[in-house]
Amino acid sequence: MTLLNGKEIANQIKDEITAEVDKMKIRGEKVPHLAAVLVGNDGASLTYVGSKVRSCKRIGFESTLKHLPEDTSEEELLKLVKELNDNPDIDGYIVQLPLPKHIDEQKVLLAVDPDKDVDGFHPANFGKMALDMESFIPATPFGIMELLRRYEIDIEGKHAVIIGRSHIVGRPISILLSQKGKFANATVTLTHSRTRDIKALTLQADIIVSALGVPGFLTEDMVQEGAVIIDVGITRVPDDSKERGYYLTGDVDFDAVSKKASYITPVPGGVGPMTIAMLLQNTLLARKRRAEKS
Amino acid sequence: MTLLNGKEIANQIKDEITAEVDKMKIRGEKVPHLAAVLVGNDGASLTYVGSKVRSCKRIGFESTLKHLPEDTSEEELLKLVKELNDNPDIDGYIVQLPLPKHIDEQKVLLAVDPDKDVDGFHPANFGKMALDMESFIPATPFGIMELLRRYEIDIEGKHAVIIGRSHIVGRPISILLSQKGKFANATVTLTHSRTRDIKALTLQADIIVSALGVPGFLTEDMVQEGAVIIDVGITRVPDDSKERGYYLTGDVDFDAVSKKASYITPVPGGVGPMTIAMLLQNTLLARKRRAEKS
Numbered sequence: 001m002t003l004l005n006g007k008e009i010a011n012q013i014k015d016e017i018t019a020e021v022d023k024m025k026i027r028g029e030k031v032p033h034l035a036a037v038l039v040g041n042d043g044a045s046l047t048y049v050g051s052k053v054r055s056c057k058r059i060g061f062e063s064t065l066k067h068l069p070e071d072t073s074e075e076e077l078l079k080l081v082k083e084l085n086d087n088p089d090i091d092g093y094i095v096q097l098p099l100p101k102h103i104d105e106q107k108v109l110l111a112v113d114p115d116k117d118v119d120g121f122h123p124a125n126f127g128k129m130a131l132d133m134e135s136f137i138p139a140t141p142f143g144i145m146e147l148l149r150r151y152e153i154d155i156e157g158k159h160a161v162i163i164g165r166s167h168i169v170g171r172p173i174s175i176l177l178s179q180k181g182k183f184a185n186a187t188v189t190l191t192h193s194r195t196r197d198i199k200a201l202t203l204q205a206d207i208i209v210s211a212l213g214v215p216g217f218l219t220e221d222m223v224q225e226g227a228v229i230i231d232v233g234i235t236r237v238p239d240d241s242k243e244r245g246y247y248l249t250g251d252v253d254f255d256a257v258s259k260k261a262s263y264i265t266p267v268p269g270g271v272g273p274m275t276i277a278m279l280l281q282n283t284l285l286a287r288k289r290r291a292e293k294s
Numbered sequence: 295m296t297l298l299n300g301k302e303i304a305n306q307i308k309d310e311i312t313a314e315v316d317k318m319k320i321r322g323e324k325v326p327h328l329a330a331v332l333v334g335n336d337g338a339s340l341t342y343v344g345s346k347v348r349s350c351k352r353i354g355f356e357s358t359l360k361h362l363p364e365d366t367s368e369e370e371l372l373k374l375v376k377e378l379n380d381n382p383d384i385d386g387y388i389v390q391l392p393l394p395k396h397i398d399e400q401k402v403l404l405a406v407d408p409d410k411d412v413d414g415f416h417p418a419n420f421g422k423m424a425l426d427m428e429s430f431i432p433a434t435p436f437g438i439m440e441l442l443r444r445y446e447i448d449i450e451g452k453h454a455v456i457i458g459r460s461h462i463v464g465r466p467i468s469i470l471l472s473q474k475g476k477f478a479n480a481t482v483t484l485t486h487s488r489t490r491d492i493k494a495l496t497l498q499a500d501i502i503v504s505a506l507g508v509p510g511f512l513t514e515d516m517v518q519e520g521a522v523i524i525d526v527g528i529t530r531v532p533d534d535s536k537e538r539g540y541y542l543t544g545d546v547d548f549d550a551v552s553k554k555a556s557y558i559t560p561v562p563g564g565v566g567p568m569t570i571a572m573l574l575q576n577t578l579l580a581r582k583r584r585a586e587k588s
Contacts, residue, residue, distance in 0.1 A: 106427065122421070123417075123418055123420075123421030123422040123424075123425050123427060123429075124417055124418045124421055125421065126417075126420075126421035126424055126425055127416070127417030127418055127419065127420035127421025127422070127423075127424065128417040128421070129421075130417075130420055130421065130424055130461075130465060130469075131417050131420055131461050131465075132461075133400065133417060135417075156488055157488045157489060157490045158490075159490075165472060165473075165474075167424075167425050167426075171424060171425075171469070174468075174484075175424075175465070178459060178484050178486070179459075180459075185486075185488040187483065187484070187485050187486070187488075187489040187490070187495070188483065188484050189481065189482065189483040189484075190468075190472050190481070190482050190483075191481050192472070192479075192481070194450055194451045194479040194481075195451060195481040196451045196452075196453075196481070201481070
């Protein structure tokens with residue numbers, strides 16, 4: 001069994017980006033600038049956004065955090081989105097989800113300039129991805145593809161079973177794995193809450209991507225010998241013995257499943273760090289595209 | 295075995311649209327106007343476009359055919375696309391594919407105003423569809439969904455196996471069948487040319503959608519008893535005994551497979567007529583949306 005060390009690969013990618021940014025600086029070029037919009041004080045969101053901003057600093061990107069109060073109106077948020085669209089200094093930005101309930105998330109995402117949509121959540125980018133055109137690929141599925149590629153895991157013709165059909169993981173990874181291409185061409189089954197017998201399908205899978213958010217969902221009896229296991233679930237389980245008051249766990253019963261798997265991602269340290277690395281990668285790409293255009 | 299009579303259902307839909315158009319006329323409102331752009335003289339394309347224009351006339355739509363010569367430049371075609379975008383009288387239009395080789399198809403499709411893109415081929419519409427937002431759904435997969443709905447075939451939790459990952463059929467139908475919703479919620483496996491053992495998968499399928507274009511591909515030994523069979527393949531096979539010089543056939547070995555199937559579409563008279571009906575449906579929708587906006 002090989003551990004898919006997302007943390008290590010993410011650091012490799014960040015080093016590569018840093019090297020590019022250093023060259024940009026030497027050439028006197030503008031460096032990538034990522035902005036993050038956070039509304040309210042959700043604990044997990046604060047952690048994610050903080051981590052993204054810190055990563056920017058570490059690799060030499062400029063970064064801007066727009067932290068708005070919980071009671072920000074939809075109108076105010078849309079005004080900020082417009083400002084970010086119009087600001088030539090910002091190459092890309094993210095609006096951290098979830099947004100407070102009084103704000104229409106879809107309306108806000110649709111207002112983001114697709115050319116600055118480094119999360120790849122805008123339908124214009126999603127559609128391009130699905131139709132094999134150049135776009136911004138959502139960071140989590142992009143990170144999974146990159147992890148498979150860097151470990152040179154052959155997925156062509158393999159049967160991948162995805163658990164969960166979310167817009168940000170399940171749906172896009174089902175598309176990316178089944179596209180034409182050297183590190184793609186998998187046969188993909190997308191399963192979800194209405195699937196009758198998930199186990200019958202996962203038992204046939206060469207690759208399983210679990211993006212459900214249910215701790216311990218994928219058990220040893222659901223997995224065939226030699227399968228590649230990608231665990232996207234990240235759940236905070238309350239634990240008073242930890243300084244933070246919780247520990248992180250994935251969808252996979254790691255101890256048992258890892259004995260059968262050929263490759264497996266840990267949680268934490270698997271898909272999570274890759275997500276941030278690919279967000280930075282997308283921001284670098286946004287900068288390059290803007291430089292080409294100007 | 296029940297024959298999924300696409301021709302009959304398509305006529306029902308056209309009757310429903312005609313009734314709506316009649317009401318529009320009585321109210322003195324503008325009726326839907328579909329334009330079709332055809333470049334060159336490909337035989338199948340001429341047939342398809344002719345059929346679309348005739349259907350418009352029959353149901354009371356206005357229609358415009360822009361038939362350009364084979365040697366039309368990309369620039370000229372893009373100019374026409376811009377004119378159609380700007381023409382307030384046109385509610386929706388299609389650019390018949392394939393285009394001559396000297397024209398960049400993707401560039402042309404991207405130039406179509408998404409609000410007039412009744413084929414649903416623009417990434418902005420495709421992305422909205424994939425993200426469960428309101429959009430124009432490509433006519434062929436839309437027609438398949440409508441056929442299943444009108445025959446009240448329960449697909450929730452059923453295993454659908456799609457053969458072929460094209461942008462206009464395989465990929466979108468894999469998304470639509472697996473979406474949340476009453477006439478959706480299927481578990482979907484998308485297979486293609488690189489799939490290792492298609493038969494092992496089709497044998498597990500409750501629903502098979504074949505969109506390959508290979509006559510007789512789906513044989514009786516690949517299908518389990520009671521499966522629902524949707525045949526999207528339409529191939530012209532040369533035949534001197536026919537007046538037209540060819541006959542149409544699907545991907546399915548109909549005589550043998552129909553003995554096992556619970557429901558099956560014929561070719562011709564199955565998915566084909568539904569495609570045209572849904573194009574008209576999309577054009578009606580385009581008109582209504584434009585009326586709401588103005």
